[in-house]
Amino acid sequence: MKKLSFFLFLCLGLGNQILAQMPNDHVYMAKKDICAALIYSNTSWNKYWENTLFRDNLNLGTVSTESYMLMAAYGLTDHSNLIASLPYVQTKASAGNLMGQKGMQDAGLWLKHRITISRSFKSHVVAGLTVPVSNYVSEFMPLSIGNKATDFQMRGMLTYQIPNTKLYANAVFAYHLRGISQLDRDSYLNGDKMINTSTADVPDAVEASFKLGYLKWDNQIELYVDHFACVAGDVIRRNDMPFPTNKTMMTSIGLYGKYQPKNLGVNARIQHVLQGTNTAQMTTYSVGLLYQFTLMK
Amino acid sequence: MKNIKSIYNTIKLNLTPYISHFILLTFIFLLFTSCTELELETVAEPYAPASLNESGANWNPFVLANGSEISVAKPVDVKDPSFVKEIDSLKNNVVGKLNSTQTQAINYWGAGAVYRWNEIAREMAARYNLPPAANINGVYPVPDPANPKADPKFPFANPPYTARALAYLSVAQYDALISTWKAKYTFNRPAVYTIDTQIKALLPVSSLPAYPSEEAVVAQVSYQILLAMFPGEADFLKAKLDEAKNIGIWAGKNVTSDVTAGLKLGADVAAKVMAKAKADGMGASNNQTIVPGLIEHAKGLGITNTWASQESPARPPMLPNYGAVKTWNFDRSTLEKMRPAKPFVEGSAEFQKDLEELQAIQKGQTREQARIANYWADGPGSYTPPGHWHRIAANEALAAKFSEIKMARVLAYVGTALMDAGIGCWDTKYFYYSPRPQQYGLKTSVGLPNFPSYTSGHSTFSFAGATVMNYFFPEKADLFNNYAQDASNSRIYGLIHFRIDCTMGREHGKNIGSYSVMRAKLDGAN
Numbered sequence: 001m002k003k004l005s006f007f008l009f010l011c012l013g014l015g016n017q018i019l020a021q022m023p024n025d026h027v028y029m030a031k032k033d034i035c036a037a038l039i040y041s042n043t044s045w046n047k048y049w050e051n052t053l054f055r056d057n058l059n060l061g062t063v064s065t066e067s068y069m070l071m072a073a074y075g076l077t078d079h080s081n082l083i084a085s086l087p088y089v090q091t092k093a094s095a096g097n098l099m100g101q102k103g104m105q106d107a108g109l110w111l112k113h114r115i116t117i118s119r120s121f122k123s124h125v126v127a128g129l130t131v132p133v134s135n136y137v138s139e140f141m142p143l144s145i146g147n148k149a150t151d152f153q154m155r156g157m158l159t160y161q162i163p164n165t166k167l168y169a170n171a172v173f174a175y176h177l178r179g180i181s182q183l184d185r186d187s188y189l190n191g192d193k194m195i196n197t198s199t200a201d202v203p204d205a206v207e208a209s210f211k212l213g214y215l216k217w218d219n220q221i222e223l224y225v226d227h228f229a230c231v232a233g234d235v236i237r238r239n240d241m242p243f244p245t246n247k248t249m250m251t252s253i254g255l256y257g258k259y260q261p262k263n264l265g266v267n268a269r270i271q272h273v274l275q276g277t278n279t280a281q282m283t284t285y286s287v288g289l290l291y292q293f294t295l296m297k
Numbered sequence: 298m299k300n301i302k303s304i305y306n307t308i309k310l311n312l313t314p315y316i317s318h319f320i321l322l323t324f325i326f327l328l329f330t331s332c333t334e335l336e337l338e339t340v341a342e343p344y345a346p347a348s349l350n351e352s353g354a355n356w357n358p359f360v361l362a363n364g365s366e367i368s369v370a371k372p373v374d375v376k377d378p379s380f381v382k383e384i385d386s387l388k389n390n391v392v393g394k395l396n397s398t399q400t401q402a403i404n405y406w407g408a409g410a411v412y413r414w415n416e417i418a419r420e421m422a423a424r425y426n427l428p429p430a431a432n433i434n435g436v437y438p439v440p441d442p443a444n445p446k447a448d449p450k451f452p453f454a455n456p457p458y459t460a461r462a463l464a465y466l467s468v469a470q471y472d473a474l475i476s477t478w479k480a481k482y483t484f485n486r487p488a489v490y491t492i493d494t495q496i497k498a499l500l501p502v503s504s505l506p507a508y509p510s511e512e513a514v515v516a517q518v519s520y521q522i523l524l525a526m527f528p529g530e531a532d533f534l535k536a537k538l539d540e541a542k543n544i545g546i547w548a549g550k551n552v553t554s555d556v557t558a559g560l561k562l563g564a565d566v567a568a569k570v571m572a573k574a575k576a577d578g579m580g581a582s583n584n585q586t587i588v589p590g591l592i593e594h595a596k597g598l599g600i601t602n603t604w605a606s607q608e609s610p611a612r613p614p615m616l617p618n619y620g621a622v623k624t625w626n627f628d629r630s631t632l633e634k635m636r637p638a639k640p641f642v643e644g645s646a647e648f649q650k651d652l653e654e655l656q657a658i659q660k661g662q663t664r665e666q667a668r669i670a671n672y673w674a675d676g677p678g679s680y681t682p683p684g685h686w687h688r689i690a691a692n693e694a695l696a697a698k699f700s701e702i703k704m705a706r707v708l709a710y711v712g713t714a715l716m717d718a719g720i721g722c723w724d725t726k727y728f729y730y731s732p733r734p735q736q737y738g739l740k741t742s743v744g745l746p747n748f749p750s751y752t753s754g755h756s757t758f759s760f761a762g763a764t765v766m767n768y769f770f771p772e773k774a775d776l777f778n779n780y781a782q783d784a785s786n787s788r789i790y791g792l793i794h795f796r797i798d799c800t801m802g803r804e805h806g807k808n809i810g811s812y813s814v815m816r817a818k819l820d821g822a823n
Contacts (some may be wrong), residue, residue: 059608095609096608097735097740097745098741098744100660100740135664140743183671184672186672187423188678189420192424192802194416195338197337198336199335199336201335234744237428237678238449240678
């Protein structure tokens with residue numbers, strides 16, 4: 001079990017942003033073990049939901065977001081992990097003339113704690129915070145690299161391991177308490193109302209996932225469905241561009257795999273948005289290089 | 298059964314660690330909420346004007362001949378039984394009986410009828426400032442004024458449209474208030490709170506005569522102009538009118554006859570102003586049939602690579618005939634005389650230099666350049682550059698505690714200068730039909746407007762606006778000039794204009810603004 005290193009990274013692009021989410025896995029680094037990772041991910045889309053209208057846009061073509069993320073997970077104890085991440089993000093559109101954006105996006109820090117209920121049932125609580133670490137432009141959507149708002153996440157997980165197998169099921173519920181986005185402009189429409197300030201409220205969101213997987217000490221494969229929904233916000237108006245205040249909703253499916261026979265390992269993910277509003281039909285794939293080691297005791 | 302019980306016990310036993318987590322989470326939550334609050338909007342509040350501008354009755358209006366052109370019926374004497382009855386009705390039905398919505402309305406509208414209606418108009422412009430989407434055949438449907446709520450909504454409140462809507466609104470308010478002042482100081486009927494001391498004023502008191510009610514005049518005239526400009530908003534505007542017209546009554550200032558006379562005056566002025574609006578040529582501003590001729594003309598001037606829509610599918614140019622709309626503060630021959638000289642053309646060293654400047658910005662746009670470009674972008678979904686300058690003007694006049702009539706005066710001169718700037722700039726754009734930087738491989742960080750490049754609308758609008766603001770607030774000239782220069786530069790930083798577009802637009806805008814100032818100097822208000 002000691003060799004079991006793990007962290008999980010889920011990259012959800014929200015229409016125009018990549019939201020680096022906390023590790024929402026049920027696997028832990030052992031005490032004083034560290035897993036460092038470099039993950040490349042690529043999200044692209046050529047259709048989106050303008051409010052509920054599913055459309056393409058010849059003046060955007062395919063919009064793609066590439067992210068290079070450094071991550072590290074550290075075992076505070078066998079049951080508590082600290083996880084940090086730092087992404088560099090760049091965007092581009094294949095058609096039209098909108099200039100791609102790039103920069104350091106939102107750094108994240110999470111604390112994950114496991115509470116054993118029984119041999120098969122484990123529960124987990126996770127608290128995390130992502131904070132914009134550069135002064136990037138949030139109002140140039142969909143090319144902005146993020147919505148430039150802090151995101152405090154509270155997450156609860158319940159894992160069931162089928163006795164005497166390597167199979168598990170994992171249910172996750174999360175609440176994203178999101179802050180404000182600092183704009184360059186000092187007025188914008190929120191719904192039908194003109195707001196004459198340079199701060200925009202990024203709506204809070206709830207998220208729920210259900211996962212089925214297989215986990216052995218050196219490898220893992222997992223299939224999941226994820227639903228993300230803002231609890232407030234305005235909609236994209238006819239033929240307008242998205243904005244940080246939008247009420248996004250999306251349901252995605254994904255497949256995740258990891259192979260780590262020794263210190264070095266790899267992981268990969270593919271995720272696709274099935275249905276949404278005020279967001280794009282994104283497809284994300286990511287690959288990561290993992291390196292796990294133990295801190296001197 | 299035993300198994301379930303053991304699970305239950307385990308859960309119970311393991312609750313303890315949650316408590317410390319819960320406390321920690323709550324703490325982080327509170328910390329987080331405390332540092333993520335939305336910036337509060339500056340709230341405009343009721344004020345006693347610095348001056349009542351009694352001479353306003355004799356100022357020169359824009360559309361009317363003078364303040365007496367619209368006749369206002371002579372009110373009954375304050376000792377007349379019918380007036381006494383009005384006061385009684387006020388005391389029985391209104392005084393002390395306001396609900397919270399009405400009290401809030403008094404504070405909201407008390408900041409200024411002209412100020413609030415201008416703000417509403419800007420919000421309206423922002424809501425309607427979206428280009429139509431192409432249909433499945435790749436054709437862009439034209440917004441239909443007879444069917445304003447259909448897709449695409451009418452109007453597409455782009456900068457020229459908004460400049461015009463706000464200009465007519467401001468002119469109508471100004472002309473109506475000159476007429477109002479004329480009637481007020483002809484009849485000198487006092488506010489009811491000075492006639493009957495049992496009636497308490499809920500807004501700052503003044504010696505301004507009450508008949509006709511200026512709130513009702515401005516409400517009615519603004520309602521009619523905005524309804525004509527934004528015909529899909531009938532319900533929204535009617536609700537605003539119904540509230541705004543009664544402010545004087547609720548505030549203990551007016552009786553019903555003050556309001557009735559105000560509504561009539563407002564309606565009469567609105568009819569005169571709209572008659573002018575209907576004949577100003579705006580109806581033909583989107584005449585696309587002239588486009589081939591415009592291109593041919595530009596080629597004849599030596600513009601070898603003319604403008605072409607960079608959108609997909611190609612979108613017809615925005616209002617190619619807006620340059621022919623009637624101006625406010627100068628005539629057609631003056632407009633033609635002022636038209637900026639030919640821009641640098643492809644192949645010249647000057648053109649190359651301007652292009653290279655943009656290429657360098659594309660490679661290394663600074664965050665400050667991006668900020669300026671975004672701040673002044675005023676693109677789709679915004680109140681446009683003319684709206685931005687109306688906001689600046691209204692807020693300055695508010696800070697200076699201008700009376701309703703003086704607030705309207707500032708907005709009318711700024712507003713007509715902005716509309717003239719739009720007309721002069723559009724005339725120039727389609728005269729030369731010059732290409733955008735995107736036709737030379739550049740991207741944009743703000744979005745590309747769909748019309749020819751030379752000259753820059755932002756530069757022309759902003760320097761015209763700043764020139765007029767400098768006249769009204771000379772002590773703040775540096776500030777307005779800096780605003781205008783930033784707005785102008787923002788189009789270079791955003792990579793959608795060559796420098797020559799902006800420097801020539803600046804001179805053109807200053808020139809256009811000076812005609813508004815010249816008119817203001819002679820209007821009897823100084």
